[in-house]
Amino acid sequence: MFLKHLRPLPYRKMSFLVFILTSALCVTCLPADIDKGRRKVVHVLEDDTGAVIVQTAPGKVVTHRGGSITLPCRYHHEPENTDPDRIRIKWTKVTDALQFEDVFVALGREQRVFGSYKGRVFLEQAGPGDASVIIQNVTLEDYGRFECEVTNDMEDDTGFVNLDLEGVVFPYYPREGRYKLNYHQGEDACKQQDAILASHSQLHKAWLEGLDWCNAGWLEDGSVQYPISHPRDQCGRKDNPAGVRNYGYRHKEDERYDAFCFTSKLNGKVYFLKRFKKVNYAEAVKACIREGSVVAKVGQLYAAWKFQLLDRCEAGWLEDGSIRYPIVNPRSRCGGSQPGVRHLGFPDKKFRLYGVYCFQKNKEETAGGTVTTKSPTYSLTKSKSSNSMATNATRGI
CATH class of the missing domain: 2.60.40.10 (Immunoglobulins)
Incomplete structure (x- = not known):
């Protein structure tokens, strides 16, 4: 009976009332995705617990x-x-x-x-x-x-x-050749060379400093990428912009690529062992041991180039059986116009003769030691050809 005596509200007043009720009910009904992607921390004060x-x-x-x-x-x-x-x-x-x-x-x-x-x-x-x-x-x-x-x-x-x-990123592939490493093998290869798999941010920073490498490699997050500073047809087309090319996340067991490794300051020093004659790999190992040292790893040579500013225009054995030498001040007779660590490939260990780079660990660490000299930046250029071992084809690595 009560409803019969209610007078109907005018249309405008009814609409206004509905708007008020709807607004009151929806104060907390903001779109669910308004804060999507944000980390929200809610603090609740209850009783005596702050x-x-x-x-x-x-x-x-x-x-x-x-x-x-x-x-x-x-x-x-x-x-x-x-x-x-x-x-x-x-x-x-x-x-x-x-x-x-x-x-x-x-x-x-x-x-x-x-x-x-x-x-x-x-x-x-x-x-x-x-x-x-x-x-x-x-x-x-x-x-x-x-x-x-x-x-x-x-x-x-x-x-x-x-x-x-602070450190340096370098591309790495083993004696077996290009694209031979699954993710776990790439991780182990970097560790064996006194390094870890590089992160995307580390590779991006290296690219900003001039790193140019035409072969894709694993990163620590399981993605496969490579940095291009000078676009060219054999490296993802010449008309594509420079940058870090990304293959995305790949199958860690089944797919095989190279690796991008990262290393930092040494707890020792790398030096070229001066000898009257060149030696094969076994003789190089013995020569470093007689000096109280060991044959340097690839990561150690890169760290010496970056932080120690090691500059030597003489090719020498490294621990993995490769031949490399570091150049801080480029000159024409030392492999080109760009600074970097030159790579001459993996020669026969028994019959090929070279010098050797040794690593000697510090007996006592110097706390808080830093290097104030500006480190070199570098440009590494490599084609996708897996059989190119010449110096000019490995300029900067």
Whole structure:
């Protein structure tokens, strides 16, 4: 009966009422994808437990192999009345999109360091709210992204720090020839040459510095790419723009390519062993041992070229059986107009005679040592022909 006595609202008033009700109901009904791709951290204050706010350094922190670096991370509470003995600090290394490696954890005065980080990672402890850690004797494997997580009872927050290394990228293929390495073999090949598989950002930086290489190689994320500074028909067409060409993510077991390796500053020195006569590979190994050294690896020669500014216009044996020599100051009689590490291929170990590059490890590390001299940039040019071993075809490598 009550409804019968209600007067119908005018059309405009009815529309306005519907708009108000709809708006009230949809205050929280924003499009689901409005924040798509963003990381949202929601802090909830409940009872006496305060939210934890973590702050880390923007960008990245940079060091070199063998150096020490602080990964900055600070935190505070809302409200700021939390017992510090109830705060847990945890650092992890992001090894893949959904994989993490434990590095360090502290709860009050109790601390624990994991795996290869034992004896190298320490809490900075630079006052209240400091969750920063110091990594000493940085290794190539330390390169990458670290997560700092601070937990207070049921509340937690995280931040990320990117650790970058000064170094050099170089392409690598074995004695067996081009495109012989699946992902795992490429990873092992780089390790055997005192290096790791390069990241995309490392390869991109090398390209900006002039790296030009016409053969595709594995990167650490499982993708296959190659850098082109001088477009040409045999390297993806001449009319294509310069850049880092990307084949995408490939099958790690079945597909085979070369590898792009990354290495950093040495904990020793590379030198060309002066001898009265040239030697074969076996004699080269013995010669370095008599000097208290070993035959240098490919990555060590590249690091010496980059940081030690090793410049030698004499071809010599390396540990993998290849013949190379480093050029910082190009001259016509030393393989062309560009700086780089020249590669003469893999000759017969028994009958071919060359000099040898030896590596001698430092007896004592010098803490905090840096190189202030500007490092050379380089241009590496190579055709896709797998049988080209001449100096001019391997200019810059």
